[in-house]
Amino acid sequence: MTIVDPALSTVIPFSRLIRERSKASHGTSEGTSFMTDLLSGAGSRDDYIALVRQHHEIYTALETAADALRTHAEVAPFLSSALTRLPALNADLTFLVGDDWAERIPLLPTTVRYAARIREVAATWPAGYVAHHYTRYLGDLSGGLHIGRVLARRFGFDTNGIGFYLFDQIADPAAFKDTYRAQLDAVPWDDAERERVVDEVLTAYRFNTELFVDLDEARGTRAA
Template identity: 60%
Template sequence: MAEPIPFSAALRERSSGAHSGSEHSGFMADLLQGRGTRDDYIALVAQHCDKLTRLPALEADLEFLIGPDWREQVEALPTTARYVERIERVGATWPGGFVAHHYTRYLGDLSGGLFIGKLMQRQFGFDTNGIGFYLFGDIADPRAFKEVYREQLDAAPWDAAEQERVIDEVLLAYRFNTELFEDLGRAKQSSAA
């Protein structure tokens, strides 16, 4: 009899295409391939949810990139507002929903964020200022952190139906990410016109 696939492996497998798709949307692909501008990067950083526990790093990045009055200069795009509303709604009422968005933000940001941070560092000449959100100084070994995180996912007392529901929520989170990159691309085009 074959061993059942651990929940974390099923989640990773089922969401990998959505994660990859969001990173390869026009706006993000341009940014990652060196065709984006510093302003494009600033627009992306300004759309991160302010409820993340890495808020001090995000605020420091925005102050460095925009200035001390950054709060008056940034505005959430429609997708960001919908995304935040979704996180607040499911996070407050459904543990699996909270975990789905936590997984997307933290494991996604840890996996891709280290890469994005290094790219932005090279592309725009940043040292650590401006990319603090993508630095994980309190995580000595990202690979070990992710392994423990996945072990904890596997230990969650969810039946198959609840696991499927969590996977669907992760896919929805990635869809929000893709839509955000599309919003950023449209905003860039309209400001260039």
């Protein structure tokens, strides 16, 4: 399906509209000092472990909800076992911390709110769940692949510790993303619903940015 962008006076695919409307938010989340330091060498292994722990909670919310929405017409086209991240996150945390990682590594306030929002929309508004699914997984298949390679070099990992960033069942991430976007374009949402979905994508980006702020503050506490 397509939508008219008044600024461009042309009909553009909905997936393109989402990308254009969220472009500024994407740059904001990537530009936080936490991720900049982690990727440049100023961040520590403990910083990385804290990030993995937050990811585990977020993807628990996403993938538990996916089980309940698997037969929903609006959601089902986007669900793929090739995207599943929880087994990798469990393995990463066990490797990095030990079997007691859940007790040793705390959840941060934004993580709790973020996961709660995912569960809320999954239970009440399936299109809103798709917005979060799109934001997380297509991001993982884009910048996430690069992040995994950088972290592997920084911390001397092979596959242990960075399994979250490895998509062994997806041979061609670019083609996978193209198919995903085509599925977004095909969902028969009206203009009002598409606007709500775009707004929820922006909400997901805000959560992501606020999470990096929390992580930055937490590492300051550890260093103090």
